[in-house]
Amino acid sequence: MASAREEPVVAAAAVARQLLPEARMVVVGGSVLPVHRTPMSDLDMVAVQPRMAAPRHRALWWEGWPVELLVHDERTLATHCEDGFRRRWPGIPRLLAQGALLVDEDGLGARLQAEMRRRPADGPAPATAAETDALRYELTELLDVTAARRAEARRRGAGGVHTGACVARGAPVRPVSSRRSAPSR
Known part of the structure; x- marks a missing residue:
């Protein structure tokens, strides 16, 4: 307690x-x-x-x-x-x-x-061209990682986004839904 x-x-x-x-x-x-x-x-x-x-x-x-x-x-x-x-x-x-x-x-x-x-x-100062480019690069990298994780989840039959840690531990991965609903049984 x-x-x-x-x-x-x-x-x-x-x-x-x-x-x-x-x-x-x-x-x-x-x-x-x-x-x-x-x-x-x-x-x-x-x-x-x-x-x-x-x-x-x-x-x-x-x-x-x-x-x-x-x-x-x-x-x-x-x-x-x-x-x-x-x-x-x-x-x-x-x-x-x-x-x-x-x-x-x-x-x-x-x-x-x-x-x-x-x-x-x-408010912040306007972003410089270099800052905008760096943020664009970072966002693109994050999207690439997300796409790769989705592809890996589909390959494993999970059908959704998950973290790499779940797969590494062998934990079951459930699809991610944008709607809240009761878990399926």
Whole structure:
């Protein structure tokens, strides 16, 4: 039987107090906060410490919660966020914008949340020709892999899409339908 866990914000605040006593700012966010929380959700935390030589990533368990802790200083976090926007994958900026602010010693957290809430509204810069070509190539590769898996499934008599892992383990593969229906017996 699984043990009861503290509420995520309470648990994250305890992590911040114990492991990040010098933090200027700590935010917890991700799937643990919205209504989409599942038993597999973890505490995604971003912290800003005073000047650091390099950012740190730490994965740990805290009172029944898996924790992903990203620790930056203000400069490395700004660089990381800019890189996320540039790559069109603003995971950390989104966490900062939507997360719960646990520590805000000097107003940095409130400023970052306001900026990260504004930036996505501005939208990304137009894609360059090289970026469009790279995305087109990646999409074509994914379509080729999907077509190859479908062909392999048909060859094996499964008639649908599956992952290669299922075939490798010899697990039965069921056809994938776009309609939800009761499984056939």
